Amino acid sequence: MKNLISMRDLSKEEILYLLKLASQIEKGEVNPDMQRRLAALLFFEPSTRTMFSFDTAMKRMNGNTIVMSGTKDTSAKKGESFADTLQTIAQYTDIIIMRSPIEGAARYASEVVGIPVVNAGDGANQHPTQALLDLYSIQKTQGTLENLKIGIAGDLRFGRTVHSLVQAMSLFGAKFKFFSPTFLSIPKNIKEFLHEKKIRFNEFDEDMDIKILSELDILYVTRIQKERFASPEDYEKVKGSYCLTKEMLSHVKPNLKVLHPLPRVDELSSDVDDTKYAYYFQQAQNGVYMRQAIITILLGGV
Amino acid sequence: MGKKAINPIKNGTVIDHIPAGKGKNVWEMLNLPSSEEKMFLGKNLSSEKLGKKDMLMFENLELSLKQLNVIALIAFGATISIIKDGEITRKDQVILPELVEKVITCPNPKCITNEEDVATKFEVLENGDVEVKCHYCEKKYLIGEVKIKM
Ligand SMILES: [Zn+2]
Numbered sequence: 059m060k061n062l063i064s065m066r067d068l069s070k071e072e073i074l075y076l077l078k079l080a081s082q083i084e085k086g087e088v089n090p091d092m093q094r095r096l097a098a099l100l101f102f103e104p105s106t107r108t109m110f111s112f113d114t115a116m117k118r119m120n121g122n123t124i125v126m127s128g129t130k131d132t133s134a135k136k137g138e139s140f141a142d143t144l145q146t147i148a149q150y151t152d153i154i155i156m157r158s159p160i161e162g163a164a165r166y167a168s169e170v171v172g173i174p175v176v177n178a179g180d181g182a183n184q185h186p187t188q189a190l191l192d193l194y195s196i197q198k199t200q201g202t203l204e205n206l207k208i209g210i211a212g213d214l215r216f217g218r219t220v221h222s223l224v225q226a227m228s229l230f231g232a233k234f235k236f237f238s239p240t241f242l243s244i245p246k247n248i249k250e251f252l253h254e255k256k257i258r259f260n261e262f263d264e265d266m267d268i269k270i271l272s273e274l275d276i277l278y279v280t281r282i283q284k285e286r287f288a289s290p291e292d293y294e295k296v297k298g299s300y301c302l303t304k305e306m307l308s309h310v311k312p313n314l315k316v317l318h319p320l321p322r323v324d325e326l327s328s329d330v331d332d333t334k335y336a337y338y339f340q341q342a343q344n345g346v347y348m349r350q351a352i353i354t355i356l357l358g359g360v
Numbered sequence: 361m362g363k364k365a366i367n368p369i370k371n372g373t374v375i376d377h378i379p380a381g382k383g384k385n386v387w388e389m390l391n392l393p394s395s396e397e398k399m400f401l402g403k404n405l406s407s408e409k410l411g412k413k414d415m416l417m418f419e420n421l422e423l424s425l426k427q428l429n430v431i432a433l434i435a436f437g438a439t440i441s442i443i444k445d446g447e448i449t450r451k452d453q454v455i456l457p458e459l460v461e462k463v464i465t466c467p468n469p470k471c472i473t474n475e476e477d478v479a480t481k482f483e484v485l486e487n488g489d490v491e492v493k494c495h496y497c498e499k500k501y502l503i504g505e506v507k508i509k510m
Pocket of ligand 1: 162468471472473494497498499
């Protein structure tokens with residue numbers, strides 16, 4: 059592995075290896091040392107959570123970071139080309155971790171510079187480290203990734219996290235239940251992909267049914283963004299009907315875990331937090347171990 | 361090669377079995393420099409295989425690989441015959457390239473290729489229709505949805 063740009067580039071073996079390494083790092087069985095290693099965190103679009111997660115991952119391994127955040131205070135203003143900016147930064151650092159609203163920006167960066175590039179999100183396209191930390195959370199809580207029943211609720215149309223998760227989990231024979239308002243339903247190309255892979259799924263355009271929830275091993279809730287709606291009234295209508303509450307979890311399997319990429323809005327009630335099913339804060343913590351594993355592999359730390 | 365069709369050109373290239381209606385399209389796409397040479401466009405000719413087809417003939421013209429790739433994209437199934445001294449010396453079906461560089465513009469306004477000076481690169485997929493997938497933004501499009509320029 060030279061870069062981490064897209065989940066599509068990863069084989070099942072590579073994914074399993076990353077998961078194993080993340081677990082070894084978490085347990086202290088492997089202690090990568092990134093002393094004198096410097097990571098450039100280039101966030102051309104703000105995302106404090108993702109940036110902190112990478113920053114923490116690097117510093118937990120004694121590494122260092124330099125940070126560039128936002129677009130306006132960078133060389134873009136001086137008319138320097140993106141390629142030149144990247145090449146300059148690559149002279150100072152060992153790895154580039156990049157988030158951009160431009161789709162394909164990280165792929166292009168990896169072709170321009172001679173050091174590893176990690177895609178920390180490129181517009182609506184890919185966010186592979188999120189997908190990997192989701193897989194890690196699923197594996198850690200279920201003991202396996204094979205043959206799980208996974209419910210996914212919320213914005214299934216625009217949510218790149220959802221698309222990556224579906225693609226990745228389909229490598230492990232998952233079955234899916236999709237819950238979303240009709241106009242935010244899972245896109246045609248993802249459905250075609252699932253048909254091709256002979257993966258079974260059902261779609262529901264109403265609120266999560268207690269009976270269906272009782273079959274699940276994982277319930278992945280994503281936020282429904284107000285900006286996606288044509289009018290505030292449409293949003294208000296949907297908002298109330300897509301909210302997971304403690305009450306709805308009364309008949310679920312004991313191993314069920316509720317995941318959410320955070321931040322949440324109204325789709326996940328805070329009364330779920332003190333149930334044994336809530337896992338979203340640990341999920342965020344798992345992100346640090348997974349990002350440590352990714353940086354370690356790319357910088358040859360093991 | 362068996363059948364001796366009416367052959368109005370002596371040396372050059374015949375692009376046959378173009379899906380009906382696409383002939384003019386292919387010709388425009390090739391973006392050939394203006395020339396004094398003979399050129400024919402046949403429209404809605406009868407074809408056993410296609411029912412109706414278009415056909416193009418160019419005197420003294422040899423197509424580049426890049427041009428052949430573009431023909432394969434927009435007129436998949438077309439055949440290319442090389443004519444020498446009035447005889448067909450070679451006849452091949454166009455082959456879809458696996459990768460097309462530079463000629464397709466990505467329709468995604470948020471794609472890096474529309475933001476920076478980056479040459480486009482598309483993976484070509486064939487499942488009934490010809491589809492192309494952007495190497496950068498990973499979006500898939502039907503060939504009819506993208507702009508092609510030579
Ligand atoms: Zn693109």
